[in-house]
Amino acid sequence: MVLEKEGTFRIGDKELYTKSWLPDGLTKAKLVFIHGFSDHVNRYYGFFPFLAERGIAVHGFDQRGWGRSVAKPAEKGLTGPTTRVLDDMAAFIRPHLPSYPSDPPVFVMGHSMGGGQVLTLMSDPAYAKDIVSRVRGFLLEAPFIDFAPEERPWTLKVIAGRLASHVLPRFHLSNRIPPENLSRDPEVVRSLDADPLVHDTGTLEGLAGLLDRTAALASGSIRPPSDAVRAIWVGHGTADKATSFSATKKWFDQCATDISDRTFKAYEGYYHQLHADKGREEFYEDVAAWILERAEPTAIAPLDAKL
Structure with missing residues (x-):
């Protein structure tokens, strides 16, 4: 049996929707x-219950601008700059971190855009001591490090968008990814089309921040510090049509x-949403x-082992 618990957490003047399994x-x-x-935590099908049934508590939240954290249409895609995105993530992660050696170890996972955000947080020295070194391991599902060829925007569009983001940061821009490019499961495709919380809407400021993060990751100009990151797992579908x-x-x-503890798993023929694709049970x-x-217990190093 899995217990599901909904709630909110406040950061600054904003309340964000949370859910735990x-x-x-x-x-x-x-x-x-x-x-x-354009996602939310209630779109991960049987993945989170599967983990909870095996003793892994899952805690997620709808990020600012997405899912049930949107209170009015003007807030759609209103993530703010990267500094705010990372602050929101850090504020949510910190209360879950272990305080005592006997506490359960904490892992942090990100999917797609969330995977790029997790990588950015991991690589930011400001979070190395109080968050990154206290996380037992990081997992990335199809992280957004670059566009798949099917989704690569024109260079002029990117340049124009970056310039416009400084003038009209809250201007809404639709960026629809065809649902059939995300999963090979027809039921998932229909569900994505019918979900009112999948709004495909970003703001110029938010999209510019996303592009800046991916550019830094793709170029290798930022990377996670080996003295703080204990372990990393990366999974990506070879037929992903959204991220590369x-x-x-x-x-x-x-x-x-x-x-030293790193794993890469290529899922042959899988699309972008490993958690919602055919054969998802292998990923689970x-x-x-x-x-x-x-x-x-024998695998858990002291919290300050790499400080």
Whole structure:
């Protein structure tokens, strides 16, 4: 049995929607999850209950501008700049971090845009000591490091958007990704089309911040510090039509080499949403096994071991 709990958490003047999937028994580990673009935490199907049934408590929130955290149409896609995005993530992660060695270890996972955000947080020295070094492991599902060829925008459009973001930061811009490019499961495709919370709307400021983060990740100019990151798992579908499999593999091969505990899993023929694609059960099993292996008491290093 899995216990589901909804709530909110406040950061500044904004309340964000939260949801947790809790084991009905011993909690072996905690997973803090960061969702992707035009997404929300209630779109991950059986993934979170599957983890909770195995003793992994999952905690997620609808990011600013997305899902049930949108109170009015003007707030759609209103994420703010990268500094605000990272502050929101950090504010949500901190209360879940272990205070004592006997507390369950905490893992942080991001999908797509959320994966790029997690990588950016991991690589920011401002969060190295109080967050990154206290997280037992980071997981990335099809992280947004670069566009897949099907979604790559024209260069002039990108330049114009960046310039306009300084003048009209809250201007709304639709950026629809065809649902059939996200999953091979027809039921998922229909569900995406019918979901009113999947609004595909960003603001110029938010989209410019997203592009800046991906450019920094793709170029290798920022990378996670090996003295703070204990472990990393990356999974990506080889047939992803939203984010680039090759860019993710390149990043892993070039920027994660100093992390001793690192795993890359290529899902042959899978599309973007590994958690909602045909054959998703393999992905579920892989994530659960990786977390639980590192949740064993003998695998948990002291919190200050790498400080």
